[in-house]
Amino acid sequence: MKSDIAKKGIERAPHRALFKAMGYTDTEIERPLIGVANSANSIVPGHVHLDKIVDAVKTGVCMAGGTPVEFGVIGVCDGIAMNHTGMKYSLGSRELIADSVEVMATAHALDALVLVPNCDKIVPGMLMAAARLDIPAVVVSGGPMLAGRHPRKGGKVDLITVFEAVGAVLSGKMTEEELTEVEEAACPTCGSCSGMFTANSMNCLTEAIGMGLPGNGTIPAVMAARIRLAKQAGMQVMEMWEKEITPRKIMTEKAFQNALAVDMALGCSTNTVLHLTAIAREAGVEIDLNLINEVSGKTPHLCSLSPGGKDHIEDLNRAGGIQAVIRELADAGRINAECITVTGKSVGENIAKTEVLDRDVIRPLDNPYHAQGGLAVLFGNIAPEGCVVKQSAVRDEMLRHEGPARVFESEEAASEAIMGGKIQKGDVIVIRYEGPMGGPGMREMLTPTAAIAGMNLDADVALITDGRFSGGTRGASIGHVSPEAMQGGPIAIVREGDPIAIDIPGKTIALRVSDAEIRSRLDGWEAPAPKITKGYMARYAKNVASASHGAIVR
Structure with a gap:
């Protein structure tokens, strides 16, 4: 046994004494x-x-x-x-x-x-x-x-229902009293x-x-x-x-x-x-x-x-x-x-004796909900090392989209703009400096994506970021853009109004700016000061790898 090195033999008597101090018997120690x-x-x-x-x-x-x-x-x-x-x-x-x-x-x-x-x-x-x-x-x-049940409407609710209900209240589609009802029921x-x-x-x-x-x-x-x-x-x-x-x-x-x-x-x-x-x-x-x-x-x-x-x-x-x-x-x-x-x-x-017990919940391969799997990785000049989208949660009309960039340097700034009604149909929201190094920590951004869904903008607005999204996010929300902005990735030089084209079926994402212009902007780019300068996350930011490598610490 591997544990013998800590408990067996005359020289391990002190070790066994410590085990016995906790009430372990000789039988348990052996x-x-x-x-x-x-x-x-x-x-x-x-x-x-x-x-x-x-x-x-x-x-x-x-x-x-x-x-x-x-x-x-x-x-x-x-x-x-x-x-x-x-x-x-x-x-x-x-x-x-x-x-x-x-x-x-x-x-x-x-x-x-x-x-x-x-x-x-x-x-x-x-x-x-x-x-x-x-x-x-x-x-x-x-x-x-377990999922919750809406107290009046009777349908299922969950945590994401609450996040999206916030957007519905802010856009006048739900009352605060109705929000409280959902809040009480969502996590039973x-x-x-x-x-x-x-x-x-x-x-x-x-x-x-x-x-x-x-x-x-x-x-x-x-x-x-x-x-x-x-x-x-x-x-x-x-x-x-x-x-x-x-x-x-x-x-x-x-x-x-x-x-x-x-x-x-x-x-x-x-x-x-x-x-x-x-x-x-x-x-x-x-x-x-x-x-x-x-x-x-x-x-x-x-x-x-x-x-x-x-x-x-x-x-x-x-x-x-x-x-x-x-x-x-x-x-x-x-x-x-x-x-x-x-x-x-x-x-x-x-799985020899396993079978599907409800064909509406687990469909057969010849009658799927979507012909392709739930995730897609997109590549392009704004994300040379790739970015990720949950394509199964994207509305059909947003699988291909082109629109002007609305650029924000943080999640808070983007959330304020969304909830303040400053985002228009067709926009491509860009949130940067939220990656593993730049965030630091690559925050999940359920608040802005849920607000977009709750305001019924998920059929018209895309969001891309070097940060990441909650598993509860739906819509054309594209995360993990790599390299991230803090590492000098092209997302760092996107400007307000730049056209961005997203083609999820084609697995591409493109900043509609010339290669020469991108190079020129990158040549003039300087990294901003770190957001956290002490403690664990400061050390983490110095050693973390790109999202394309799993955001592992080197």
Whole structure:
């Protein structure tokens, strides 16, 4: 056992004494030490209940003959951090999470890990750590929130409904009293927010890549099945330890291709591009952004999930969950069925008895919601290294668009203009200096995009940025423009009124300015002063890579 270096032999008597100070018996000390990374806190709705999940995991570990040792991990709620300085710290927390898990597992010579995340950056941070450490590891999330119900209209509502309702109030389409009703109803339970936003996207892809047990992505947080799954995860990690099944044996190039295929079928968040790229690098696998277009081109969009569609994660769970989506893709040859998973079995073995239970929620490949997958990467002179759009959430009339640039140096300035009625139909909003280095931290911009949707401008206005968007964003919202403005990317020299042409089906985006003019403007460009000059985010800004490389810290 790896943990023997910290507990076995005469010279480790002091170490055993410290274990006994915590109440561990000799029997417990002699067993494999299984780290349980607990990201519970009382500020994130998706994490407020994780102590119960962790207790179930620990029970499962004990049932299978291991000794669980629990440690804490931070977590940021992107919704609460949204549209203020706090959002600058969200993406950066991913690296802190990965580093802290690495430190705890290595410093204490842990034999294996059960990782318990739920929300946006915690899931990829823990997966990055698992790939880096390469000791047996299982991820079990806290599960999705249930959708709310509008108290009078009766339809489903969620967090995005509230964000978009703000725009509706500002444009006179809704009263403040109606907004309060939606606010009260939108988030009825604990769990990760109920649509296919970033947290649920990553939990579903964790299952698709093979690092979570079947059900990890979709079993609602409030169901007893989630507790049973956590116990199974605790037991399963012991089997993985015995069979020496480690994350790098699971997270192979073919497994990442599986995850991308499921990503396209589900219509996941654009943030999955950042996170899958970063996780793959830790696993020794390279994901070229062109691969996303390749997979998207041959993988239809099968699920109509919020924010772009009518269904929520609870509906996907009822329809058979991620395993049913995998089965649908595998039957058409779009999945590498031989990949091993945390079950100890192959993908093909896992889905052998799975079937789709609701064909309206998970459509067949010959009758998809869209012929191509949920995401597209665009390239052009304004984004030489690419930019990302959730094409499944774009209205048909905005798939191709050309209009004048409306340039803003921050999210706040753009939000003020949108909510102040200063944006006209046809405009292309450009928000820059919000990238990984320039933000710093590459803020999500749900507030301006939700305001555009709530004001019914999403059929007429596009938004491009070197920042990023929430998984809850819909419309022609194009993020991750690379290189970013702070690195001297061409987005830095766009001027008010410059024509910008967007062609999502053609995978292109172009600043309609001559190459000579672009070169001239870039020659005269100077980087602005950093926005944060001390603390963690100042260090982060100095070392972070481009979004096209997953915004990893070098």
